[in-house]
Amino acid sequence: MANLATSIRTHFAVTPDSPVVSPRGSPSSVLGLKVKERRSHHSLADSMSSLRVKASNETPGLVQEVRRNQSKRVEKTKFGPDFTEIEQRFLAFKKHEYMENIELYNSLSKNQAPKFMVIACADSRVCPSVILGFKPGEAFIVRNVANLVPRYEDGPSETNAALEFAVNSLEVEDILVIGHSCCGGIRALMGMQDTEDTSSFIKNWVIVGKKAKISTEAAASDLTFDQQCRHCEKESVNRSLLNLLSYPWIEEQVMRGKLSIHGGYYNFVDCTFEKWTLDYFKTISKANDGVLVVKSRSLWS
Amino acid sequence: MQEEDMAAVTDKYEDAIAGLSRLLSVKSELQSVAAVKVQQITAELAAAGNGFDPAARIRTGFDHFKKEKYQKNPALYGELAKGQSPKFMVFACSDSRVCPSHILDFQPGEAFVVRNIANMVPPFDKTKYSGVGAAIEYAVLHLKVENILVIGHSCCGGIKGLMSIPDDGTTSSDFIEHWVNICSPAKTKVKSEHGKLSFAEQCANCEKEAVNVSLGNLLTYPFVRERAVNKTLALKGGHYDFVKGSFELWDLDCKIAPALSV
Numbered sequence: 001m002a003n004l005a006t007s008i009r010t011h012f013a014v015t016p017d018s019p020v021v022s023p024r025g026s027p028s029s030v031l032g033l034k035v036k037e038r039r040s041h042h043s044l045a046d047s048m049s050s051l052r053v054k055a056s057n058e059t060p061g062l063v064q065e066v067r068r069n070q071s072k073r074v075e076k077t078k079f080g081p082d083f084t085e086i087e088q089r090f091l092a093f094k095k096h097e098y099m100e101n102i103e104l105y106n107s108l109s110k111n112q113a114p115k116f117m118v119i120a121c122a123d124s125r126v127c128p129s130v131i132l133g134f135k136p137g138e139a140f141i142v143r144n145v146a147n148l149v150p151r152y153e154d155g156p157s158e159t160n161a162a163l164e165f166a167v168n169s170l171e172v173e174d175i176l177v178i179g180h181s182c183c184g185g186i187r188a189l190m191g192m193q194d195t196e197d198t199s200s201f202i203k204n205w206v207i208v209g210k211k212a213k214i215s216t217e218a219a220a221s222d223l224t225f226d227q228q229c230r231h232c233e234k235e236s237v238n239r240s241l242l243n244l245l246s247y248p249w250i251e252e253q254v255m256r257g258k259l260s261i262h263g264g265y266y267n268f269v270d271c272t273f274e275k276w277t278l279d280y281f282k283t284i285s286k287a288n289d290g291v292l293v294v295k296s297r298s299l300w301s
Numbered sequence: 302m303q304e305e306d307m308a309a310v311t312d313k314y315e316d317a318i319a320g321l322s323r324l325l326s327v328k329s330e331l332q333s334v335a336a337v338k339v340q341q342i343t344a345e346l347a348a349a350g351n352g353f354d355p356a357a358r359i360r361t362g363f364d365h366f367k368k369e370k371y372q373k374n375p376a377l378y379g380e381l382a383k384g385q386s387p388k389f390m391v392f393a394c395s396d397s398r399v400c401p402s403h404i405l406d407f408q409p410g411e412a413f414v415v416r417n418i419a420n421m422v423p424p425f426d427k428t429k430y431s432g433v434g435a436a437i438e439y440a441v442l443h444l445k446v447e448n449i450l451v452i453g454h455s456c457c458g459g460i461k462g463l464m465s466i467p468d469d470g471t472t473s474s475d476f477i478e479h480w481v482n483i484c485s486p487a488k489t490k491v492k493s494e495h496g497k498l499s500f501a502e503q504c505a506n507c508e509k510e511a512v513n514v515s516l517g518n519l520l521t522y523p524f525v526r527e528r529a530v531n532k533t534l535a536l537k538g539g540h541y542d543f544v545k546g547s548f549e550l551w552d553l554d555c556k557i558a559p560a561l562s563v
Binding site for chain 2: 109130141168184256258
């Protein structure tokens with residue numbers, strides 16, 4: 001890991017002497033683009049005053065404040081990021097991508113009409129735009145821990161708000177749920193001794209995949225823990241595909257042939273991608289909870 | 302299609318329908334089976350009609366990635382297969398036009414990315430929206446990221462949805478409005494400070510104010526607050542305007558003040 005850590009740090013050029021943010025009197029103009037760093041000091045009034053109270057109850061002597069309307073230079077620290085790198089990357093994007101494809105971007109600025117909705121893990125190694133080459137405008141993407149889709153009955157979540165928008169407003173044609181190898185969230189799920197444990201956010205969330213854990217333990221009890229995690233990574237995708245059908249406005253579109261549901265699995269150890277499609281009519285004809293029927297399975301290597 | 306051909310096809314279709322109706326009039330017990338099969342045919346025809354092959358599209362994308370990126374950087378991908386240590390956590394909108402890997406060129410391994418409607422961060426609450434809490438907890442406590450960047454964007458449908466919720470609070474969606482209401486303080490602020498602007502301009506302001514609300518909500522997570530205060534974690538807001546082709550970046554100022562003794 002040492003080599004990787006070094007190369008990434010250099011890439012971002014974090015140096016002790018570079019200020020975190022340098023004050024600028026007026027916006028600079030680069031490539032006709034006004035790039036400015038603006039200080040915005042947000043005061044949250046009520047919510048922050050309650051935060052202040054909470055902070056002083058919990059930790060005597062320590063109070064945080066967010067100050068409004070003060071141009072205060074943020075203390076530089078060797079841990080501070082060099083956001084000049086971020087600026088440079090955006091400028092490179094603007095020059096080599098945005099301006100080179102200005103007609104596409106002009107058209108996209110008026111409207112988006114992606115055919116795909118993708119649910120993928122937040123893991124830094126599995127961005128769908130990178131591994132499946134989605135260009136701007138092609139895919140509406142949700143990323144959460146362990147690419148989980150909760151059921152309709154479980155109530156509001158960030159994932160189902162996005163599903164509702166994608167299916168009912170954008171009218172996407174394909175939903176793709178992508179799992180991946182070495183998923184920390186699935187590992188946390190499989191490692192939970194007590195599925196009622198709500199002591200951490202992670203546990204509170206990955207429990208959405210509880211049924212996948214149960215079916216994995218039933219089907220793969222003779223495998224090692226690592227192998228069980230691999231099994232659960234795919235099992236949880238299948239569980240999510242079934243959970244998608246729990247949304248009435250999703251099931252209706254699938255039934256009409258307007259929407260297809262697919263599972264995917266990206267293995268970044270050997271760089272393979274497996275994909276399969278939910279066979280809706282065969283799945284529902286089984287009339288059996290948890291029995292998913294798939295079609296069009298393929299493995300790309 | 303020639304007129305005679307069309308007539309022949311229509312006759313064939315009508316014969317088929319007539320045949321099915323005759324059968325069902327004699328064997329009405331077959332109706333439910335027939336209904337399912339007709340639904341299936343309808344679905345298949347609807348799906349086949351539009352000519353877009355999703356499998357082929359992602360196959361092409363994956364093959365290109367494997368050949369042009371994975372196989373050309375074996376050292377990087379070999380290390381990534383063992384573990385990840387991203388320096389960034391990024392909140393970005395699910396909008397198809399604003400992927401951080403495109404606009405900020407994040408490479409595999411660099412950024413732990415959460416994408417949701419309008420790039421929102423709800424306040425600390427284990428009973429609601431634990432998905433976001435789980436991501437923050439994982440990024441901060443396990444991956445030990447050094448920066449959290451919340452990026453809003455122009456023409457955000459989620460923000461527009463928030464600004465469109467009527468004042469009496471009635472909602473028409475199952476989940477969307479409940480979600481975007483996380484940033485209702487931003488809407489309140491914009492309406493009070495920019496009430497004279499057009500709806501579109503108010504939305505544009507709200508896109509940025511909502512980022513600030515999310516940054517403030519990040520500080521309600523004790524493990525974030527602690528690290529922000531001792532400067533091991535930097536919080537920044539951003540706004541990508543794809544109409545103008547611009548990107549703004551700003552800080553949330555965070556200071557320790559001595560507690561008042563009461």
